Amino acid sequence: MRDVPQLRADVLVIGGGATGAGVAWDAALRGFDVVLVERGDLAEGTSGRFHGLLHSGGRYVVKDPLAAEECVVENAILRDVIPDCIEDTGGLFVATPDDDPAYGDRFLEGCRAAKLPAEEIDVGEALEREPRLNPGIRRAFTVPDASIDAWKTVWSFARGAASHGARILTYHRVIDLHRTGDAVTGVRVRNELTGEDSDIEAGFVLNASGAWAAQILHMAGIEDVGVVPGKGIMIAMNHRLVNTVINRCTMPDDGDILVPIRTVSVIGTTDIRSADPDEIPVTQAEVDQMLDDGERLVPGFRDARALRVWAGVRPLFQDAKAGAVTDTRDVSRTHAVVDHRERDGVDGLLTMSGGKLTTLRLMAQDLVDSMCAQLGEERACRTREERPPGNEDGEPYRLGSRLRRREATLRDEPLICECELIGRRRLEEAMRRRGTASLDDIRRSLRLGMGPCQGGFCIYRATGILHAVDRLDADEAGASLQTFLQERWKGIWPILYGDQLRQACLDDWIFQGLLDVEHLPAAEAVAV
Amino acid sequence: MSHHDVVVVGTGLAGLAAAVRLAEAGARVLVLAKGIGATHLSGGTVDVLGYAPERVERPADALGAFLAARPGHPYNHVGGDGIRTALAWLEDRVANGSLAPYAYLGSLDENLLLPTAIGVPRPSAFVPATMAGGDLRRGGAGGDVVVVGFRALKDFHPALMADALGRSGIGVSARSVELDLVPEGRADVNALGFARAFDVPAFRGQVVAQVAARGLGAEDRVAFPAVLGIADPHGAWTGLEHGLGRRVFEVPTLPPSVPGMRLFAILREALRRAGGTVLLNNVVVGAEREGPRVSALRVRVGLREERRGADWVVLATGGFASGGLELDSRWAARETALGLPVTGVPAAGDERFRSGYFDDHPIARAGVAVDRELRPLDSAGDPVLENVLVAGATLAGAEPWKEKSGDGLSLSTGHRAAELVLAASTTAADPHAAAARI
Numbered sequence: 001m002r003d004v005p006q007l008r009a010d011v012l013v014i015g016g017g018a019t020g021a022g023v024a025w026d027a028a029l030r031g032f033d034v035v036l037v038e039r040g041d042l043a044e045g046t047s048g049r050f051h052g053l054l055h056s057g058g059r060y061v062v063k064d065p066l067a068a069e070e071c072v073v074e075n076a077i078l079r080d081v082i083p084d085c086i087e088d089t090g091g092l093f094v095a096t097p098d099d100d101p102a103y104g105d106r107f108l109e110g111c112r113a114a115k116l117p118a119e120e121i122d123v124g125e126a127l128e129r130e131p132r133l134n135p136g137i138r139r140a141f142t143v144p145d146a147s148i149d150a151w152k153t154v155w156s157f158a159r160g161a162a163s164h165g166a167r168i169l170t171y172h173r174v175i176d177l178h179r180t181g182d183a184v185t186g187v188r189v190r191n192e193l194t195g196e197d198s199d200i201e202a203g204f205v206l207n208a209s210g211a212w213a214a215q216i217l218h219m220a221g222i223e224d225v226g227v228v229p230g231k232g233i234m235i236a237m238n239h240r241l242v243n244t245v246i247n248r249c250t251m252p253d254d255g256d257i258l259v260p261i262r263t264v265s266v267i268g269t270t271d272i273r274s275a276d277p278d279e280i281p282v283t284q285a286e287v288d289q290m291l292d293d294g295e296r297l298v299p300g301f302r303d304a305r306a307l308r309v310w311a312g313v314r315p316l317f318q319d320a321k322a323g324a325v326t327d328t329r330d331v332s333r334t335h336a337v338v339d340h341r342e343r344d345g346v347d348g349l350l351t352m353s354g355g356k357l358t359t360l361r362l363m364a365q366d367l368v369d370s371m372c373a374q375l376g377e378e379r380a381c382r383t384r385e386e387r388p389p390g391n392e393d394g395e396p397y398r399l400g401s402r403l404r405r406r407e408a409t410l411r412d413e414p415l416i417c418e419c420e421l422i423g424r425r426r427l428e429e430a431m432r433r434r435g436t437a438s439l440d441d442i443r444r445s446l447r448l449g450m451g452p453c454q455g456g457f458c459i460y461r462a463t464g465i466l467h468a469v470d471r472l473d474a475d476e477a478g479a480s481l482q483t484f485l486q487e488r489w490k491g492i493w494p495i496l497y498g499d500q501l502r503q504a505c506l507d508d509w510i511f512q513g514l515l516d517v518e519h520l521p522a523a524e525a526v527a528v
Numbered sequence: 529m530s531h532h533d534v535v536v537v538g539t540g541l542a543g544l545a546a547a548v549r550l551a552e553a554g555a556r557v558l559v560l561a562k563g564i565g566a567t568h569l570s571g572g573t574v575d576v577l578g579y580a581p582e583r584v585e586r587p588a589d590a591l592g593a594f595l596a597a598r599p600g601h602p603y604n605h606v607g608g609d610g611i612r613t614a615l616a617w618l619e620d621r622v623a624n625g626s627l628a629p630y631a632y633l634g635s636l637d638e639n640l641l642l643p644t645a646i647g648v649p650r651p652s653a654f655v656p657a658t659m660a661g662g663d664l665r666r667g668g669a670g671g672d673v674v675v676v677g678f679r680a681l682k683d684f685h686p687a688l689m690a691d692a693l694g695r696s697g698i699g700v701s702a703r704s705v706e707l708d709l710v711p712e713g714r715a716d717v718n719a720l721g722f723a724r725a726f727d728v729p730a731f732r733g734q735v736v737a738q739v740a741a742r743g744l745g746a747e748d749r750v751a752f753p754a755v756l757g758i759a760d761p762h763g764a765w766t767g768l769e770h771g772l773g774r775r776v777f778e779v780p781t782l783p784p785s786v787p788g789m790r791l792f793a794i795l796r797e798a799l800r801r802a803g804g805t806v807l808l809n810n811v812v813v814g815a816e817r818e819g820p821r822v823s824a825l826r827v828r829v830g831l832r833e834e835r836r837g838a839d840w841v842v843l844a845t846g847g848f849a850s851g852g853l854e855l856d857s858r859w860a861a862r863e864t865a866l867g868l869p870v871t872g873v874p875a876a877g878d879e880r881f882r883s884g885y886f887d888d889h890p891i892a893r894a895g896v897a898v899d900r901e902l903r904p905l906d907s908a909g910d911p912v913l914e915n916v917l918v919a920g921a922t923l924a925g926a927e928p929w930k931e932k933s934g935d936g937l938s939l940s941t942g943h944r945a946a947e948l949v950l951a952a953s954t955t956a957a958d959p960h961a962a963a964a965r966i
Contacts, residue, residue, distance in 0.1 A: 284877070291857055302857040414682040414716040424682070457683075457782060460646065464685025474647060474692035481646075489885035496881060497855045505849030506569065512929035514571050514780055516648040518886050521695060 012202035017047035021157035022364035028164035039173035049312030051268035061110025091145025091245035160388025210315035232269035238305035255293020317353035417458035419451020456507035531837035540565030542920025542942035543844035549946035551802035571780030572787025578651035578932025600925035614943035647692025661777030667699030671747025684753035736771035847921035895924030
């Protein structure tokens with residue numbers, strides 16, 4: 001076997017989602033030399049596939065008080081350290097005609113216990129604030145929910161880590177864990193773009209791979225920890241049906257959250273046990289159920305335009321010692337550090353289990369604290385006060401901030417994506433900075449093609465610019481375009497009705513009718 | 529309530545073809561439309577049949593087997609002769625139209641092979657003369673294709689097109705030139721803005737000077753985005769050909785489509801000259817019936833509702849793309865103007881779309897089924913209305929994007945609808961009385 005290139009680090013973080021990025025940021029701030037490996041793009045897994053809710057904790061006050069308390073604290077910290085990623089929408093818990101109004105009393109009681117500042121308001125006041133809400137609601141409570149941009153969050157922490165020396169390796173899949181005796185000493189990774197393998201030697205390995213954690217542990221010979229992937233589907237609606245996060249005031253159930261984020265609103269979610277975190281297709285029945293749930297919160301929901309549907313997988317852990325799990329929603333949403341020295345007699349390896357995006361900072365702190373304890377080092381956590389790049393001015397994100405920036409350059413450069421207001425310079429800069437040939441990567445970085453036309457107009461333009469900027473040849477650019485169209489299709493076909501079907505037909509007109517992309521030479525190369 | 533011999537609903541290619549043909553034959557024609565039709569989206573080429581599913585070189589030869597395998601396809605109601613007649617009719621309308629000598633050329637006998645804006649050779653039967661120079665069937669024929677684009681026109685990327693064309697395996701070498709010429713000093717100008725600039729000789733002069741400065745081979749031909757003039761496209765095109773001393777051709781690109789706008793303008797002006805009327809912002813929302821006939825249309829105009837009487841109705845409101853058909857969130861399909869039966873929509877619970885974007889999707893051929901007289905049919909195959917004819921993308925049975933047949937279908941079925949109305953009317957001495965009787 002030929003030699004493979006070597007890298008060395010104090011700490012190797014597996015997983016480029018919210019947890020992994022948070023861990024890399026935390027460890028880099030404490031002065032560790034960090035390498036983070038991610039099999040795909042940052043936030044391509046669970047983190048980029050959630051509803052965008054920064055929990056106040058209200059959802060958990062009755063059922064999972066510990067999770068609620070964590071949310072209360074972490075919500076406030078994140079507002080302070082990554083303000084640019086968060087919009088202060090506020091939240092409402094409302095009792096719909098189908099909900100028991102008495103639950104509101106238990107809810108308020110739970111909020112008090114968790115020190116969550118909730119307040120009951122007049123139904124009339126709630127309807128005035130959110131006129132599209134179901135007029136039949138019977139009670140309403142305000143809470144400090146907010147919406148949070150997962151991509152921006154993960155990128156903020158990853159950039160912050162990089163600014164402290166961390167190396168962030170995307171498209172690097174872990175294919176083996178190296179063990180020497182009882183200790184994990186590193187990993188072998190495969191570069192998914194080039195096919196090259198390399199070894200990374202590490203003083204410590206932190207497994208932050210969420211729903212994929214069990215797959216990593218199996219490589220270390222640890223077979224009896226399982227992850228129960230809990231599939232949740234979400235649908236992005238064309239505009240802000242509400243400007244406040246709306247929660248049903250009831251025990252957590254399907255389709256009970258509506259989150260206004262950026263220019264859309266997202267309804268979520270379901271919770272269905274799934275066998276494989278990489279096989280989470282959206283079914284027609286799930287979409288139908290979600291639309292019915294939306295109708296309960298906002299009458300006329302079915303007539304609004306759905307933009308895109310996707311599914312994510314929650315990383316809900318199942319320890320063989322803890323017994324069988326039947327309903328994944330009953331698993332606590334708090335997190336826990338799995339200590340493999342204690343549990344399995346394996347040194348140099350810790351796994352983060354469970355958790356949620358709202359508490360990512362605390363999860364990272366707990367994991368790095370545990371590592372420090374095992375290493376016998378005392379290094380204080382600094383993530384409560386340090387702001388990663390892009391958030392220094394402390395200004396919260398406001399809807400319309402992109403438009404304001406954009407208006408300043410309106411006469412200087414072409415607007416490439418009208419839906420998401422992306423100018424040519426910003427697009428070129430992102431392409432150069434990321435050095436990627438994937439339009440889907442660009443989508444996650446800039447929201448390119450995420451608006452109502454789902455790339456109908458901007459993606460041909462972006463393909464032309466990618467060809468010009470990155471000197472991709474036309475075959476590669478064409479392949480990137482076709483891959484984007486296929487990825488996009490996965491997210492739109494289950495919700496193609498009404499105006500979005502009309503939009504999809506217009507997009508067919510452009511791509512198939514006008515450009516004839518299906519006869520690009522690269523067509524055969526695209527995996528479906 | 530007004531009364532017309534024929535009310536045409538929709539102002540895309542199908543509706544306009546029907547209206548012009550009828551008005552020129554003496555019928556009193558009113559066109560009602562929600563807005564301007566799909567001409568402004570379409571590339572301006574009239575593709576009859578490009579893929580079946582292999583690339584078609586000679587549509588006239590391929591049609592027989594193609595239709596035999598697809599008994600529900602709307603071309604069956606027109607036939608090869610009907611398509612040929614419609615193409616000849618349109619060729620004549622354009623050649624004698626308001627933008628003459630701007631003209632179309634081509635026929636059912638052979639497809640031209642024109643490059644798309646992303647460099648794919650695309651088969652097309654009947655095209656503006658301004659595009660025909662791009663024909664790739666004989667490869668490069670000695671020279672290069674020089675693709676000219678503009679930095680300020682984000683909807684056309686010359687380097688990508690030239691690179692892809694060179695790799696298309698068709699024996700063409702291509703290179704690109706991007707100019708920084710900006711009409712009105714703006715950074716972001718769409719196709720229509722450039723088309724207006726190309727109407728002005730001084731702007732064309734600047735383009736010629738800058739392209740010539742890059743050096744052209746003696747045998748080269750020069751490709752431009754399809755923005756060469758809107759008021760005087762023939763003048764703009766020939767002006768560039770003379771100025772550069774080379775063949776020049778246009779390449780369709782993203783909407784708004786300048787060639788489509790030209791076609792719309794020519795047909796609308798032809799209709800006006802023949803005495804027909806177009807009313808936009810007139811949304812047909814239903815009909816009054818007398819037995820199996822429509823006697824009047826209910827039309828929403830702003831907040832009012834009006835009635836428009838007609839002996840005949842030609843429905844050409846388009847498919848799902850144009851709002852002629854709608855699918856609701858419970859997957860019920862609806863024809864939006866008259867509530868005609870829609871066929872081809874899989875039942876609830878059945879698969880409507882497949883998971884691959886380029887797959888054959890079960891819903892793709894949905895639409896209104898018609899008999900040979902283009903009259904709408906119910907699910908049992910019986911005509912539901914005697915004096916309503918359906919044309920264009922509302923029709924069931926075709927896959928216009930995959931087949932590259934959209935404009936050919938619209939033109940030929942729109943023209944055919946007019947012929948059917950006229951044939952029925954001329955069976956009596958007084959066409960108006962006949963129309964009323966039939």
